[in-house]
Amino acid sequence: MSWIGDNLGLIWEQLVEHLYLAILPVILGLIVSVPLGYVATRYSWLANPLIAFGGILYSLPSIALFIVLPAILGTKVLSTVNIIVALTIYAVSLLIRNVIDGLRSVPPDVRQSAVAVGYGAVHRLVAVDLPIAVPVIFTGLRVVTVANISMVSVGAVIGIGGLGELFTLGFQKDFLTPVVVGVVLSLGLALLADLVLVTLQRVLTPWARTATPVVEVA
């Protein structure tokens, strides 16, 4: 227990690094997959190949990606850029499917009404299509965020892993406390991030709360 008190600084530092390494790729992934998903719904022949390609990318082991990327990007193996790019690739490969499904879930009559009222393509995407797609996109966001938080620690194998470094530290010193601290904080971080996303989704879709279920009249 005294180890925790003595190392609060280190734990905090790794926690912050962990959060940064996990969340930045989610944001980057969203920035990439929304336009990509939009294009895929406009040119629908693109959608299925994109989803299939995403599936293949997602099945690549993270440790493999962490190591192969430096060769492709020309970065150093110990650069945080590798982790961020690798996790962004995962985020895009998973989110692209949700963005496409979400945009497809916009009812055609809603789309036609927006066009009839005079919305241009971009305005319609931002003000009509995306808000309707929010629940489906958020399902993907939650999966990606939680998965990223647990995957970051694998980076500790190559020396950059936020809380994962507590795992290697505990292992090298044959000492349980840092490992338990790392696992608990990593789980807590995932739980907290998920909670934040659920709350954010509620804020973004106020109508989901006020809508009363349709009562069927027999």
Next chain:
Amino acid sequence: MWEYLTDPFNWSGTEGIWARILQHLWYTFAALALSLVIALPVGMRIGHTRRGAFLAINAGNAARALPSLGLLMLAVLLTDQIGFLPVLIALVALGVPPILASTYAGLSGVDPATIDAARGMGMTGREILTKVEIPIGLPLIISGVRSATLQIVSTATIAALVSLGGLGRYVIDGLKLRDFPQMFTGALLVALLALLLDALFALIGRFTVSRGLKIG
């Protein structure tokens, strides 16, 4: 990397690439088999009786949050052993939840009217499970096994951290020696193995799922 891969010396012997691939597959299948033995009966019981659904639904979400490296280190320190046992524990902990969640989802997703019909025909609970619920839930069950396999095969790489073999050896040894071609070789082979196993399960799904389900 190409030189490393094309050097026949690297492919033979007890530390050659073939031996490493076999070790890697052995860890993967041992962990997968144990995960199936644990998760399938529990998932089927929950899906069939619909009791304990909360556990099954949340298992899938919770598992995604488990840090695999931390689990392995935890298992090593708790069992006080370095070797196969902690690796197996960590891999099974990753494998059980997706299989459990998808087995439950597959079984509980069966249309209640279909089950009523089966019961009306005089089927017993066991017959309903084996002849109706499992075949209809099979696509989802297989997809759960598939994601468990992917998790396990990629995580088996870290077995090398606790002095076991497998393809992770190239990654870990290469990292220590700053031998990057060796690291790439390991990483590439793990990726290929994962893609290969994924394709294998896609094929299994194609041949085992009832034709009646594919049309609908």
